[in-house]
Amino acid sequence: MPLGKYYCDYCDKQFQDTSSARKRHLQGLQHQRAKTLYYESFKGQNQIQSDSFGRGTCNHFLRTGFCQYGDSCIYIHPKPQHLQNPISQLMPTSEDAIRGGMSISLGNLPPSLRPPPEGGYPPLPFVDWG
Structure with missing residues (x-):
């Protein structure tokens, strides 16, 4: 062969x-x-890439708001506006949907990622596989 x-x-x-x-x-x-x-050859093509891409967030800075290493820390120190309410940064507003921005709303999420209904899911019928 x-x-x-x-x-x-x-x-x-x-x-x-x-x-x-x-x-x-x-x-x-x-x-x-x-x-x-x-x-x-790809490094200069994308302006979104930054020095901090691929680095993690400094856990000590997230917990305390201070890092002993300061600017020389190898991890990212997020700005205070990102620390106060990170969930609101992720959830789009209705204005985003109106403007046609590329945001995720609950309406276009797949069913497996949507939160459960308020009353819970309806009970499934019993099936005897016997």
Whole structure:
């Protein structure tokens, strides 16, 4: 049975698909450089990306409102307006729906994500699978 070919998108190379050949290629310097260049090509395209993307929120700052590391902390310190009522930031207002903004309202959520009705769910009929 002939072996298949493995194609590396980063390096634009094709070689025999064996575990040793693939491992040797993926650990090679040329592949590492090509992969790095590929991902670096996307860095400047999106203006939304920031220095803080991918970092977590400082739990100590959330609990106490103070962090001993200050600006040198490796985690994000949210602004006070985000701390006071984070739920209101997530729930859209009716104005958002009127303006046509891309927001989530309870009307367009799938049934599994909607809150239960006030009186609870109606009882299901008993089915004997016997």
